[in-house]
Amino acid sequence: MTKPTLFENITEVSEDVRNFFISKLEEIQAEKGYKLETAGEVSKYLYYIAEGSARSFYIRENRDITVSFSLEGEFVTAMHSFITRSPSYETIETLEKSLLYRISYNDLQECFKKFPDLERVYRMILEKYYIALEEQMIFSKFKSARERYLELMEKKPKIIQRASVGHIASFLDMTIETLSRVRAKI
Amino acid sequence: MTKPTLFENITEVSEDVRNFFISKLEEIQAEKGYKLETAGEVSKYLYYIAEGSARSFYIRENRDITVSFSLEGEFVTAMHSFITRSPSYETIETLEKSLLYRISYNDLQECFKKFPDLERVYRMILEKYYIALEEQMIFSKFKSARERYLELMEKKPKIIQRASVGHIASFLDMTIETLSRVRAKI
DNA sequence: CTGACATTTTGACTTTTGTCAAGGCTAGTT
DNA sequence: AACTAGCCTTGACAAAAGTCAAAATGTCAG
Numbered sequence: 001m002t003k004p005t006l007f008e009n010i011t012e013v014s015e016d017v018r019n020f021f022i023s024k025l026e027e028i029q030a031e032k033g034y035k036l037e038t039a040g041e042v043s044k045y046l047y048y049i050a051e052g053s054a055r056s057f058y059i060r061e062n063r064d065i066t067v068s069f070s071l072e073g074e075f076v077t078a079m080h081s082f083i084t085r086s087p088s089y090e091t092i093e094t095l096e097k098s099l100l101y102r103i104s105y106n107d108l109q110e111c112f113k114k115f116p117d118l119e120r121v122y123r124m125i126l127e128k129y130y131i132a133l134e135e136q137m138i139f140s141k142f143k144s145a146r147e148r149y150l151e152l153m154e155k156k157p158k159i160i161q162r163a164s165v166g167h168i169a170s171f172l173d174m175t176i177e178t179l180s181r182v183r184a185k186i
Numbered sequence: 187m188t189k190p191t192l193f194e195n196i197t198e199v200s201e202d203v204r205n206f207f208i209s210k211l212e213e214i215q216a217e218k219g220y221k222l223e224t225a226g227e228v229s230k231y232l233y234y235i236a237e238g239s240a241r242s243f244y245i246r247e248n249r250d251i252t253v254s255f256s257l258e259g260e261f262v263t264a265m266h267s268f269i270t271r272s273p274s275y276e277t278i279e280t281l282e283k284s285l286l287y288r289i290s291y292n293d294l295q296e297c298f299k300k301f302p303d304l305e306r307v308y309r310m311i312l313e314k315y316y317i318a319l320e321e322q323m324i325f326s327k328f329k330s331a332r333e334r335y336l337e338l339m340e341k342k343p344k345i346i347q348r349a350s351v352g353h354i355a356s357f358l359d360m361t362i363e364t365l366s367r368v369r370a371k372i
Numbered sequence: 373c374t375g376a377c378a379t380t381t382t383g384a385c386t387t388t389t390g391t392c393a394a395g396g397c398t399a400g401t402t
Numbered sequence: 403a404a405c406t407a408g409c410c411t412t413g414a415c416a417a418a419a420g421t422c423a424a425a426a427t428g429t430c431a432g
Contacts, residue, residue, distance in 0.1 A: 060328065067324065080320055083313045116302030123305060126312045127269045133319050134266055138253065141359055142246065145389070165410065173327055175390055180411050331419070351380060364419055366381050 017115045024107040028100040036076065036092040036100070043081035043088050045102040046125075049074055052098020053162055057170070058090040066171035068136075069095075069159045075125050095162045145174045149182045203301045210293040214286040222262065222278040222286070229267035229274050231288040232311075235260055238284020239348055243356070244276040252357035254322075255281075255345045261311050281348045331360045332368050 013021075028034075030052070037043050039058055047054075049072050056078070057066045067090060070076040081088035082105060094100075103111075111118045139151060149172055153160055159168065169179040199207075214220075216238070223229050225244055233240075235258050242264070243252045253276060256262040267274035268291060280286075289297075297304045325337060335358055339346055345354065355365040 065327065080317055083317060112306070116305060119302060119305035119309060120298070123309050123312065126309065126316060130312060130316045130319065131266055131269060133316065133323065137319065137323050141251065141253075176410075177391080177412085178389055181389095184411075361420055362380075363382085363421080367419095370381075 013117050013121065017117055020115065021111055021118060024103050024111065025101045028102060030094045030098045030100055032094055032096050034094045036094070037078040037088055037090065039089055039091045040087050042085055043078040045104055046075060046077045046082065046108060048101045049076060050099040050101060053095045053158065054092055054098065055095050055163060055167060056090050056092045064166065064170065066167045069156060069163065069171065071156065071158060079129060140173060145172070145178050146182050148172045149179065199303050199307065203303055206301065207297055207304060210289050210297065211287045214288060216280045216284045216286055218280055218282050220280045220284070223264040223274055223276065225275055225277045226273050228271055229264040231290055232261060232263045232268065232294060234287045235262060236285040236287060239281045239344065240278055240284065241281050241349060241353060242276050242278045250352065250356060252353045255342060255349065255357065257342065257344060265315060326359060331358070331364050334358045335365065335368050
């Protein structure tokens with residue numbers, strides 16, 4: 001997996017633009033549990049997961065609530081904070097040894113200024129982000145605990161292996177006990 | 187409320203760009219129940235609500251499920267369909283007599299080509315859309331039926347007046363009966 | 373004003389999920 | 403092997419919300 005792969009499914013931009021953008025990317029070899037973003041701080045980077053996976057979560061009333069899992073080939077950041085430049089309420093960490101590329105907020109803005117074409121790339125990332133969120137929301141709206149688990153198994157089976165029962169349960173919006181019972185009856 | 191208001195909170199663009207964009211806007215005087223987008227069709231327009239309000243919903247298993255309410259000053263479209271150019275699964279209709287401005291997908295793309303600056307405007311609309319969705323998702327994740335209703339009352343009191351119990355109940359992800367009981371105890 | 377129809381509320385009961393507590397399993401350490 | 407800590411499962415019970423049905427209320431055309 002090389003840097004340019006990052007662009008593959010995004011859009012066609014000129015060689016110059018691409019090279020400039022790539023020059024701003026920083027490669028991160030992350031161990032399991034590496035923190036990409038930390039709650040309380042303003043999100044600094046937009047990450048691309050070349051290999052590995054990550055989990056976004058926040059703490060509320062002493063509970064650790066997973067809001068999303070991200071896999072290879074996806075972009076991830078604490079989007080709310082990244083957009084608003086206000087402190088993030090979520091923390092993002094790798095679920096395993098991962099290879100990441102990241103670009104800082106400021107460099108990204110510089111890219112936009114220099115090459116408005118890149119606005120389009122970012123727009124498309126945002127669109128993907130949005131669609132993923134919308135789909136998750138709608139899917140979770142009707143389904144029972146059991147159906148939500150089955151859907152996760154089908155859509156992101158890798159998560160079932162990588163994440164703990166606690167992470168999965170909070171992501172699927174049920175208690176650990178309910179998840180445990182659901183799993184027992186498959 | 188005039189066309190330029192639409193830009194007020196968005197960003198500064200040059201007079202030329204603004205005028206070109208405005209020239210592409212179409213004004214719609216909509217009666218209550220006017221359909222902005224229809225399930226099964228590809229979303230054609232991005233709407234701006236100058237006055238009034240709208241409801242997005244879809245039908246599943248014979249139930250009418252409200253996914254969002256939009257108020258004055260907000261943009262609205264069947265975003266998933268608008269982005270992917272695939273048939274929409276949602277329908278959007280006005281909840282009351284409304285004044286709308288809309289721009290077609292093609293005109294918007296033309297704007298982007300001619301004035302890359304406008305990509306930024308659209309990006310910001312997307313960002314707002316994203317943040318609203320994320321907030322709604324997180325808020326609905328912890329709260330009881332009662333708390334979800336109280337929060338809606340606080341955040342969008344106008345909706346409580348305009349929408350029917352059925353619309354509100356499906357939006358808050360509870361049955362009509364539960365909502366009725368919640369309201370009885372306030 | 374009245375009747376017809378749609379919407380909302382209320383009641384009785386069921387189902388789903390959550391809570392609390394106990395017990396089991398596994399991996400790492402001594 | 404025994405001990406510990408963390409994680410997961412199971413059971414008994416409680417709480418929240420859903421379902422179905424009936425009654426009350428609202429809306430509106432005639």
